[in-house]
Amino acid sequence: MEHASFGDQRNATFALAEEDHTLANALRFTLNQDPRVIFCGYSIPHPSEARVNVRVQTTGDPAREVLKDTCQDLMLTCQHIRGTFDNAVKDFRMKNPPDDLTSQEMDSD
Amino acid sequence: MSDSDSEAMADAGVENPKLPPHLELRRTRVLCKADAPTSTDTVQYSGAYASLGVDNSLRFDDFRNNFRVQVNRISHEDMEFDMVGVDPSIANALRRILLAELPTMAIEKVLIANNTSVVQDEVLAHRLGLIPIKVDPRLFDYLSENDTSNEKNTIVFKLHVRCAERGQRLTATSNELTWLPKGSELLKTSESLTSTSKPETYTSFTCSQDSMPEFAGNPISVYPDIIIAKLGFGQEIELEAHAVKGVGKTHAKWSPVATCWYRMLPEVVLTEEIEGKKAELLKQKCPANVFEIEDLADGRKRATVARPRACTLCRECIRDGDDWEKRVSLRRVKDHFIFTIESTGALPPEVLFTEAVKILEDKCERVISDLS
Numbered sequence: 001m002e003h004a005s006f007g008d009q010r011n012a013t014f015a016l017a018e019e020d021h022t023l024a025n026a027l028r029f030t031l032n033q034d035p036r037v038i039f040c041g042y043s044i045p046h047p048s049e050a051r052v053n054v055r056v057q058t059t060g061d062p063a064r065e066v067l068k069d070t071c072q073d074l075m076l077t078c079q080h081i082r083g084t085f086d087n088a089v090k091d092f093r094m095k096n097p098p099d100d101l102t103s104q105e106m107d108s109d
Numbered sequence: 110m111s112d113s114d115s116e117a118m119a120d121a122g123v124e125n126p127k128l129p130p131h132l133e134l135r136r137t138r139v140l141c142k143a144d145a146p147t148s149t150d151t152v153q154y155s156g157a158y159a160s161l162g163v164d165n166s167l168r169f170d171d172f173r174n175n176f177r178v179q180v181n182r183i184s185h186e187d188m189e190f191d192m193v194g195v196d197p198s199i200a201n202a203l204r205r206i207l208l209a210e211l212p213t214m215a216i217e218k219v220l221i222a223n224n225t226s227v228v229q230d231e232v233l234a235h236r237l238g239l240i241p242i243k244v245d246p247r248l249f250d251y252l253s254e255n256d257t258s259n260e261k262n263t264i265v266f267k268l269h270v271r272c273a274e275r276g277q278r279l280t281a282t283s284n285e286l287t288w289l290p291k292g293s294e295l296l297k298t299s300e301s302l303t304s305t306s307k308p309e310t311y312t313s314f315t316c317s318q319d320s321m322p323e324f325a326g327n328p329i330s331v332y333p334d335i336i337i338a339k340l341g342f343g344q345e346i347e348l349e350a351h352a353v354k355g356v357g358k359t360h361a362k363w364s365p366v367a368t369c370w371y372r373m374l375p376e377v378v379l380t381e382e383i384e385g386k387k388a389e390l391l392k393q394k395c396p397a398n399v400f401e402i403e404d405l406a407d408g409r410k411r412a413t414v415a416r417p418r419a420c421t422l423c424r425e426c427i428r429d430g431d432d433w434e435k436r437v438s439l440r441r442v443k444d445h446f447i448f449t450i451e452s453t454g455a456l457p458p459e460v461l462f463t464e465a466v467k468i469l470e471d472k473c474e475r476v477i478s479d480l481s
Contacts, residue, residue, distance in 0.1 A: 001479055001480070002480075014480075016476060016479070019472070019476075021201075021205070022201075022202045022205040022206060022210070022469075022472070023202065023469070023472045023473070023476070025198040025201065025202065026198045026199050026202040026469070027473075027476075028153075028198065029151075029153050029196050029198040029199065032153035032154050032155060033153060033155055033165075033166050033167035034155060034166065035155045035156070035164075035166045037155065064480055067476075067480060068477055068480050068481070071473040071474075071476050071477045071480075072473075072477070073169060074469075074473045075470050075473045075474065076169060077169070077172060077199070078466050078467075078469050078470045078473070079470065080172070080173055080176065081176070081178075081192075081195070081199075081466055082463055082466045082467070084176060084177065084178045085178045085190075085459070085462060085463065085466070086459075086463065087178075088177075088178040088179060088180050088190065089180055089183065089459045091180075092180035092183060093183070
């Protein structure tokens with residue numbers, strides 16, 4: 001799954017099976033944000049085949065490690081998004097109770 | 110993401126230099142000119158402004174401080190919320206997952222015992238597949254080709270309608286679909302009449318689905334009032350429909366959202382003071398009522414931007430020459446998304462979004478395990 005990294009651990013191409021733009025673009029963005037990365041990009045060799053090639057070139061760390069760290073970062077980002085979203089929904093529901101609740105309150109008055 | 114670097118910088122007492130305002134504008138806003146938008150790409154590369162000494166890399170702490178979600182409207186069917194501080198690639202990933210990779214239940218196999226209506230069998234089956242089924246898909250397993258249909262992976266519905274009145278059409282709606290919690294009632298053809306074993310049906314339910322705690326007192330229903338077919342006198346439809354779990358990637362009937370979309374927050378800025386007649390003209394031009402007239406102390410009128418969120422980028426305010434483009438600047442904020450999710454009824458929209466984020470996490474985990 002890792003190609004073209006025999007001599008030089010810094011630069012590698014990773015072929016991810018059963019993936020498409022959904023994960024690849026998000027990975028590419030997170031990779032770009034890492035200061036260790038010189039170059040990163042992804043391509044889809046053929047649209048009928050669900051395969052993505054992700055190219056990573058780093059300043060010194062092995063590309064495999066950088067990609068793993070990036071995936072971890074993306075997972076942390078997702079968990080944070082989830083947590084913040086749940087809190088926001090809870091806050092909104094507390095401030096604006098659903099309609100059936102308010103009608104119950106009116107009835108009891 | 111090296112934390113030692115930022116610590117070293119903090120120790121040295123050097124403040125993180127900021128970009129000059131014109132570059133900051135280019136980095137964070139899409140400028141929508143009359144002919145085309147410019148600076149549409151997000152500047153992702155960590156070293157993009159290295160020559161200026163500005164660090165463009167994203168550290169997780171910065172993301173955590175800047176990210177926020179604000180819910181504007183939520184009901185059991187749809188919701189609208191603002192997501193600020195995230196890149197379009199992640200917002201788009203979540204949108205794609207919501208459309209194509211969240212599982213739902215939908216009718217896949219239709220066993221037709223009798224169909225004398227004008228709607229062909231395959232068209233009828235296609236229409237049945239598109240009917241949303243209001244059940245939590247997380248309670249079910251996938252059915253693969255080798256598996257037998259049992260109560261853990263199939264839902265069975267029955268439809269039996271007949272038009273008995275002369276001169277009137279009978280409309281078969283999705284209300285006529287009845288749930289069969291005990292499984293299929295159609296018998297497979299038996300070899301001999303003397304066979305003593307119980308006749309086989311097309312499903313093998315070991316227990317009735319309404320004995321399960323999730324469905325006791327909470328019967329599985331479909332979205333009501335969807336017209337399936339119209340029957341004339343003497344026409345009859347008798348069929349059994351089996352619903353299974355699938356994802357939108359395979360067929361759009363398994364998509365849990367009616368649709369979901371996002372747009373970037375519009376920002377309308379008046380770069381010059383617009384007063385008097387020009388202000389009135391500007392207010393009239395905008396079909397979305399973005400502008401308002403404000404009365405100044407000495408009787409003059411001035412145009413202000415009252416509702417930038419309503420802007421639909423029709424560009425009427427910068428059309429028709431007379432240098433309007435110099436006075437009004439239409440922009441989009443690159444990291445502020447107004448997300449709208451419309452659910453078909455299987456799951457409430459906030460649960461859909463949470464599940465979509467979980468699926469993105471699972472994808473990352475899969476990559477990590479592949480790499481290790």
